[in-house]
Amino acid sequence: MIWSLALHSLRHRPLRTTLTAAGIAIAVGSMVVFLSLGEGLRQAFADELSGVGAEIQISSGPFEASGFGSVPELPLSTIDDIKRVGEPLGVIDVIPLVLYLRGGFTPDSSFAFQGLPADIDIAGVYPGYEIVAGRGITPEDANRNVAVVGVQAAERSNLEIGDPLRLSPDATFEIIGLADATGGLLSNGILVPLESLQVAIDSPDRVSFLVVDIDDPSRADEVADALGEAFPELGVQTAGDVLAVIERGIRITDVVRLGISAIALIVGAIAVANTVLMSVFERTREFGVVRAVGARPRFLFGVVLAESVLLSIVGGLVGVLLGFAGAWIVNIVSADLIGLDVAAITMRLILFSLAVALAMGLLSGLAPSARAARIQIAHAVSQGN
Amino acid sequence: MSGISDTMSGMLAAEAVTRTYTTPAGDVHALRGVSHAFMPGRVTAVMGPSGSGKSTLLNLLAGFDRPSSGRVVFDGVSLGDLPERELAGLRLRRFGFVFQSSNLISVLPARKNVAFPMGLAGLSLRERTDRAQALLERFGVDHRADAVPNRLSGGERQRVALARALANDPDVVFADEPTGNLDRSSGREVVNALREVAADGRTVIVVTHDGAVADAADVTLRIVDGEIDDAADASETALHEPVAST
Structure with a gap:
C-alpha cells in the first residue's frame, strides 16, 4: 500500500x-x-608497479620525500655498500636509476627521462621490455646522447626515430628506438644511458634510486628491513611500501x-x-x-x-x-x-x-x-x- | 456514567459536548453543551449558518478532534478515552466519510480509491477489487472505475466517495457538505444515495447548508452559536418515516 x-x-x-x-x-x-x-x-x-621487476627500491630519504624530478642525491658509492651488506641476505644486483622530469606547458611537451646503465638487461627492471622499432641501448651507447622512447610517449608527443629530444640548452638526445613493456611506466617514459643523463643534468656520481634485485621475492620485506637497519639514513621500500604510500x-x-x-x-x-x-x-x-x-x-x-x-x-x-x-x-x-x-x-x-x-x-x-x-x-x- | 447513548447498539451520541478554542483574541466557544443521539437507520441533517459550530460537531463526532468537556459516545465507549491508534481503527472499520468535493485521492483511479480503506484494513487484493467494483456498480459509477478523480464529474466524484465510505461496511457515515459543489440534479442523486445508505440500517449524519438535503433528512438538527436551536431541535421531518434499523 x-x-x-x-x-x-x-x-x-x-x-x-x-x-x-x-x-x-x-x-x-x-x-x-x-x-x-x-x-x-x-x-x-x-599496474605500473607490477611492471617494475625489482622488489626493493632505495632512495636517499623517505620515499614520500624523494620526489620525481628532484636532483639525484644518492651517491653511486652506496651501490657497493648495499651489495656488501645485502649479499648474505640474497641481494643479486643493485641497479642505479636516475629519474628526471623535463616539464612543459602541456603533457605532450613534458618528458620523464629514466637513466639506466647501458650494460644491463632492461627486461630485469621492466618485465616485458621489447623494442618495437629501431634499436635498444647497448653498452657502446654508455656515454652517448641516445634515447629509446616509450610507445605511448612517442604517440602522445608525435616523436619518431631520428628526432632530437632537447633536455636542456646544452643537452639534446637522439631517438634511436621505440620500446614497450608491461605497465605504463616505461612506455610513457624515455630511456637514456645513465651516465649521459647524469652529465646532462650536471649530477655525476649521484642517482635518484637504487633498484635492488633479490633471489627470493617472498623475502622482500625481510631484506628491506635488514637494509633499512643497516642504512638508517636511506629510504628502503618494497613495492608494497610504495603502493601503501x-x-x-x-x-x-x-x-x-x-x-x-x-x-x-x-x-x-x-x-x-x-x-x-x-x-x-x-x-x-x-x-x-x-x-x-x-x-x-x-x-x-x-x-x-x-x-x-x-x-x-x-x-x-x-x-x-x-x-x-x-x-x-x-x-x-x-x-x-x-x-x-x-x-x-x-x-x-x-x-x-x-x-x-x-x-x-x-x-x-x-x-x-x-x-x-x-x-x-x-x-x-x-x-x- | 449513564446517558442518552446507552440505549441502542451502533448509536452515536454527543453528551453535553463543548469545544473551546484558545486564540490570541481570547477563547472562542465553538460548541456549548450540545447533546444529541444520532439514530441508526436515519439521515440526520445538521444545519446552521457559517461559523455556527456544525463542522466542529462533525469533527468531534468523527473523532478528528476531542471535546473540551462532555463526551462523544459510540457503542457505549467514549471516543475521548480512546488512544489515537484505536480511533484510527474506529474510523477505518466503523465510520465512513464523504467530504465536500476533492475528497478523493487524486493520484488513484476510482476503483483504487474505493479499495483504499479495504487495503488499510488488510483485505486481499482480490477481495478489495471485487468489493470496490460492486460498490461502484451500486452507485452507478462502475463504468468510471479506471478514471482518476480529475476526469470525473462532481456528481461522479461524490458517488465514488460514497462507495469508498462504505468500503469497510461501517455503522456510521458522515457527510460534510456532500452537495456543496454540485448542480441540482447531481445533488439529488447524492441525497438519494445517502438515504439508501441509511436504509441499510446505518447512521447517516450530514452537515449541510442545502435545504434540499434537510428536506430529505429524517431528522434536522439546527445549530446556532454553538448550541442546538431549541425552536427547531431535532425536528423529525414529517415527509420521511425513519427507516428501521436492520
Whole structure:
C-alpha cells in the first residue's frame, strides 16, 4: 500500500519527479566521476608497479620525500655498500636509476627521462621490455646522447626515430628506438644511458634510486628491513611500501574529492527535501482525507519517505550511469594526454554511490515525512472548502 | 456514567459536548453543551449558518478532534478515552466519510480509491477489487472505475466517495457538505444515495447548508452559536418515516 501510493504519487507528477530525479542523478553522477579518479589512480599505480621487476627500491630519504624530478642525491658509492651488506641476505644486483622530469606547458611537451646503465638487461627492471622499432641501448651507447622512447610517449608527443629530444640548452638526445613493456611506466617514459643523463643534468656520481634485485621475492620485506637497519639514513621500500604510500596519498585526495562531491549531494538532498515538502503542503487536504478514512500517522510518514527514497534510488541509478559516461570521457581525454586511464568505476564505487543516494533519500525525506504524519485531520479536511 | 447513548447498539451520541478554542483574541466557544443521539437507520441533517459550530460537531463526532468537556459516545465507549491508534481503527472499520468535493485521492483511479480503506484494513487484493467494483456498480459509477478523480464529474466524484465510505461496511457515515459543489440534479442523486445508505440500517449524519438535503433528512438538527436551536431541535421531518434499523 505505502509503496504503491508513493509510486502513484510520483507518476502522477512526471515533470516534477523527472526534474528532481535529474538533480539527484547529476549530484550522484558527479560524485561517481570524482571518486572514479581515485579508483583509476589506484589501478594505474598498481599496474605500473607490477611492471617494475625489482622488489626493493632505495632512495636517499623517505620515499614520500624523494620526489620525481628532484636532483639525484644518492651517491653511486652506496651501490657497493648495499651489495656488501645485502649479499648474505640474497641481494643479486643493485641497479642505479636516475629519474628526471623535463616539464612543459602541456603533457605532450613534458618528458620523464629514466637513466639506466647501458650494460644491463632492461627486461630485469621492466618485465616485458621489447623494442618495437629501431634499436635498444647497448653498452657502446654508455656515454652517448641516445634515447629509446616509450610507445605511448612517442604517440602522445608525435616523436619518431631520428628526432632530437632537447633536455636542456646544452643537452639534446637522439631517438634511436621505440620500446614497450608491461605497465605504463616505461612506455610513457624515455630511456637514456645513465651516465649521459647524469652529465646532462650536471649530477655525476649521484642517482635518484637504487633498484635492488633479490633471489627470493617472498623475502622482500625481510631484506628491506635488514637494509633499512643497516642504512638508517636511506629510504628502503618494497613495492608494497610504495603502493601503501601511494594509497595514503590517494586516500587524502579521496577525502578532498568526496568533500567536493558532498556539496553537490547536499544541494541534491535539499532539492529532494524541498520537492517532497512542497508536495506534502499541496496534499494537506488529501492527506487529511487519508487519515480520516483510517490511515495512521505512520502510514503517511511511510508514504512520503517512500516517495523520497524512490526518487533518490532512481536518481542514484541514473547517476551511476552518468558516472560511467563521465569516467569514459575522462579516460578518453587522459589517455590522449598522458596515456593512462585515470578513471575507473569499480563495484565498490557503484555500491557506495547507491548507498549514498539511498541515505540522501532517507535523510531528505525525514522532515517532510514527519510533517505529513503530524497533519491534523480536522484542519486538513477543512482546507479548500 | 449513564446517558442518552446507552440505549441502542451502533448509536452515536454527543453528551453535553463543548469545544473551546484558545486564540490570541481570547477563547472562542465553538460548541456549548450540545447533546444529541444520532439514530441508526436515519439521515440526520445538521444545519446552521457559517461559523455556527456544525463542522466542529462533525469533527468531534468523527473523532478528528476531542471535546473540551462532555463526551462523544459510540457503542457505549467514549471516543475521548480512546488512544489515537484505536480511533484510527474506529474510523477505518466503523465510520465512513464523504467530504465536500476533492475528497478523493487524486493520484488513484476510482476503483483504487474505493479499495483504499479495504487495503488499510488488510483485505486481499482480490477481495478489495471485487468489493470496490460492486460498490461502484451500486452507485452507478462502475463504468468510471479506471478514471482518476480529475476526469470525473462532481456528481461522479461524490458517488465514488460514497462507495469508498462504505468500503469497510461501517455503522456510521458522515457527510460534510456532500452537495456543496454540485448542480441540482447531481445533488439529488447524492441525497438519494445517502438515504439508501441509511436504509441499510446505518447512521447517516450530514452537515449541510442545502435545504434540499434537510428536506430529505429524517431528522434536522439546527445549530446556532454553538448550541442546538431549541425552536427547531431535532425536528423529525414529517415527509420521511425513519427507516428501521436492520
